[in-house]
Amino acid sequence: xxxxxxxxxxxxxxxxxxxxxxxxxxxxxxxxxxxxxxxxxxxxxxxxxxxxxxxxxxxxxxxxxxxxxxxxxxxxxxxxxxxxxxxxxxxxxxxxxxxxxxxxxxxxxxxxxxxxxxxxxxxxxxxxxxxxxxxxxxxxxxxxxxxxxxxxxxxxxxxxxxxxxxxxxxxxxxxxxxxxxxxxxxxxxxxxxxxxxxxxxxxxxxxxxxxxxxxxxxxxxxxxxxxxxxxxxxxxxxxxxxxxxxxxxxxxxxxxxxxxxxxxxxxxxxxxxxxxxxxxxxxxxxxxxxxxxxxxxxxxxxxxxxxxxxxxxxxxxxxxxxxxxxxxxxxxxxxxxxxxxxxxxxxxxxxxxxxxxxxxxxxxxxxxxxxxxxxxxxxxxxxxxxxxxxxxxxxxxxxxxxxxxxxxxxxxxxxxxxxxxxxxxxxxxxxxxxxxxxxxxxxxxxxxxxxxxxxxxxxxxxxxxxxxxxxxxxxxxxxxxxxxxxxxxxx
Ligand code: BES
Ligand code: MN
Ligand code: ZN
Numbered sequence: 001x002x003x004x005x006x007x008x009x010x011x012x013x014x015x016x017x018x019x020x021x022x023x024x025x026x027x028x029x030x031x032x033x034x035x036x037x038x039x040x041x042x043x044x045x046x047x048x049x050x051x052x053x054x055x056x057x058x059x060x061x062x063x064x065x066x067x068x069x070x071x072x073x074x075x076x077x078x079x080x081x082x083x084x085x086x087x088x089x090x091x092x093x094x095x096x097x098x099x100x101x102x103x104x105x106x107x108x109x110x111x112x113x114x115x116x117x118x119x120x121x122x123x124x125x126x127x128x129x130x131x132x133x134x135x136x137x138x139x140x141x142x143x144x145x146x147x148x149x150x151x152x153x154x155x156x157x158x159x160x161x162x163x164x165x166x167x168x169x170x171x172x173x174x175x176x177x178x179x180x181x182x183x184x185x186x187x188x189x190x191x192x193x194x195x196x197x198x199x200x201x202x203x204x205x206x207x208x209x210x211x212x213x214x215x216x217x218x219x220x221x222x223x224x225x226x227x228x229x230x231x232x233x234x235x236x237x238x239x240x241x242x243x244x245x246x247x248x249x250x251x252x253x254x255x256x257x258x259x260x261x262x263x264x265x266x267x268x269x270x271x272x273x274x275x276x277x278x279x280x281x282x283x284x285x286x287x288x289x290x291x292x293x294x295x296x297x298x299x300x301x302x303x304x305x306x307x308x309x310x311x312x313x314x315x316x317x318x319x320x321x322x323x324x325x326x327x328x329x330x331x332x333x334x335x336x337x338x339x340x341x342x343x344x345x346x347x348x349x350x351x352x353x354x355x356x357x358x359x360x361x362x363x364x365x366x367x368x369x370x371x372x373x374x375x376x377x378x379x380x381x382x383x384x385x386x387x388x389x390x391x392x393x394x395x396x397x398x399x400x401x402x403x404x405x406x407x408x409x410x411x412x413x414x415x416x417x418x419x420x421x422x423x424x425x426x427x428x429x430x431x432x433x434x435x436x437x438x439x440x441x442x443x444x445x446x447x448x449x450x451x452x453x454x455x456x457x458x459x460x461x462x463x464x465x466x467x468x469x470x471x472x473x474x475x476x477x478x479x480x481x482x483x484x485x486x487x488x489x490x491x
Contacts, residue, residue: 001128002148003121003167005159006106009152013102015067016093018109019044019051020078027111028152032070036062040070051075053088054467056096067106071097084400086116087123090151091467094127098144108152117153118162124149125170126468131181168294169482173475176287180459180473184259184276188231189307192256192279196236196286196305202293209235214346221325222346225339226308228263228316235347236282236305238289243300243490250299250489251357252289252481253347255340255364256282256307263310263336264318277473278340280459281363282307284477291482298490304351306343310336322421326350327444332421340366341425341437345444352448359388359449362441363477369433370454379403379458379476382438383451391488392451392480398487399479400466403453408438416440453477 009015009028017029023044025033033040039062044050049057053076060069073096075081075089090107097105107124109117128144153159179187179195187195193208200206211232214223219235226233236256239249257278261267267275282305289303317323321333323342327349331342344362351360370380381403383389389405396403415436418424423443427436438452458476461469469475 001125003124003163004148004150005117005121005153005156005163006150007153007156009106009108012067012106013104014069014071014097014100014106015065016071016073016105016107018075018089019072020075021051023051024078026075028108032065036064039063040072044072049074053085054092054465056092058096068102081112081116083116083119083398086112086119087468090120091123091127094124094146094149095467098128098146099141101145103145104148104150105146106150106152110152110154114153114155114158115162117151117159118166120151121149121163122166122170123468125167126173127470129174129177129470131178131472165295169291169479171294172287172291172482173478175290176283176475176478177473179283179286180277180280180475182276184309187279188258188309189226189234189256190232192258192282192305192307193234193236196238199238199286199290199293202290203240204289204293205239207237209237217350218324218326219346219350220323221331221342222306222308224317224321224323224333225263225310225342228311228313229309231258231309234307235350236307238286238303240289240293240297240301242292242297247300248358249302249355250485251302251304251351251355251360252285253344253351253360253362254282254285254303254305255279255344255362255366256305257340257343258307258309260310260337260339261312263339264312264316265335265337266312267337274460277460278365279307280365280455280476284363284455284475287475287478288481291478292485297485299485301485302351302355302357304347306347308343310339325444327446329423329443330421332418332424334424335426338425338437340364341440344441348441348444349446352446357448359385359451360445361388361451361453361481363453363455365456365459366454367434367437367456369430371457373406373434374404374457376457377402380406380434380454381451382406382408382435382454384408384442385449385451388449388451391484392453395480395484395487399483400468401458401476401480403480406435406438408435408442412436413439
């Protein structure tokens with residue numbers, strides 16, 4: 001998708017103008033309405049279109065206007081033209097016209113700031129994401145025709161300047177979505193690691209640890225999960241040092257289970273294919289590092305990804321096995337399908353032990369129970385730091401990635417005590433399943449300020465109502481944490 005910023009409309013194929021609630025034509029809209037002897041107001045009067053967010057009305061070939069069509073795009077309340085309102089409008093304009101046959105979509109936001117014009121271009125890049133690499137017989141009319149979006153702005157230079165860092169974030173979200181979309185025969189731990197290596201081109205430092213190195217470190221918990229797979233487990237360590245020399249980094253840790261069969265505690269066949277996206281946490285952290293390096297963020301950051309495949313096998317870990325984690329704590333593995341926490345236990349311990357970070361945030365498609373708790377639009381935030389809770393809560397509404405803080409009550413900690421090891425990898429029955437998972441992780445944080453974001457609910461979407469997020473891989477967490485870092489931890 002090509003995004004261009006221009007000072008005037010010129011002759012347009014499709015010209016999109018924003019309409020605020022109450023059918024108020026914004027920007028160039030009023031002048032266009034006059035030039036067409038009221039064709040736009042007439043079209044609105046004869047329809048139910050009223051300017052509501054995420055709606056549009058196509059007005060074909062209005063006489064007196066130099067365009068094949070004018071698309072009226074709902075932008076919501078006039079006094080609420082913030083980042084998200086403009087992103088939604090621009091993305092909705094793209095979704096409404098992408099299959100129209102037109103190649104160029106022009107969106108007029110000349111009445112808004114150049115920063116908001118940049119947001120419009122950013123939103124179109126997110127909206128235009130498709131994972132089409134394995135479609136060899138696409139019908140021509142299913143392939144988007146729009147390849148260029150021109151954004152009309154009052155200040156081209158300023159819009160282009162604001163678009164630079166936003167475009168870096170868009171690159172990162174698309175990178176993350178590609179990782180999540182790939183099937184597990186293509187994206188296994190070593191291939192994931194290879195793709196992460198590409199972040200070196202952005203100036204990040206990337207190290208890949210294999211099984212021999214992890215064995216030396218004593219990572220029996222992570223290695224136990226990958227033990228039944230023919231694919232070698234990997235730990236990817238990404239560093240971006242854009243901050244002050246020697247300043248302690250902030251750290252992000254991702255669950256990268258490239259496929260989760262459940263292991264010997266095998267999952268049912270129905271829906272198991274969804275477990276290709278059980279690496280969504282690692283993809284979010286990889287995407288976040290891509291964003292921070294891409295826009296040269298002024299902060300020291302490390303990203304650690306635990307990459308494994310959870311398979312049943314003659315050599316697979318058994319229910320009841322006891323493994324020794326890098327922390328020295330022994331773990332009774334009661335259910336081999338509670339594997340994400342086993343991977344994160346060693347990844348978290350390694351991260352704090354090696355980097356002494358100011359804080360750690362992990363992202364993981366950790367529990368089905370978080371979907372029961374919060375439904376499919378909110379991620380669950382578990383943290384022992386009110387500061388992290390506040391900063392995550394602050395960033396979410398700015399980028400449209402919703403989350404909700406959950407408790408991690410000390411009273412429940414005894415539920416993961418094991419009679420034969422230091423800890424067991426599940427609670428008693430299904431009660432509070434996301435909470436006992438978080439309590440398990442907390443035992444491997446060594447007291448470092450920490451937050452855990454359970455994204456099992458939000459990593460993948462099936463009937464998206466958000467025009468910037470097509471169905472499939474969301475890239476959830478990239479924008480949320482990029483914004484949190486930008487607003488609270490840079491400079
Ligand atoms: N990857 C799953 C969690 C999951 C479920 C993610 C549905 C996305 C959608 C995780 O590894 C898992 O299997 N968790 C178990 C834990 C249980 C065995 C204690 C679960 O949630 O059932
Ligand atoms: Mn599992
Ligand atoms: Zn899993």
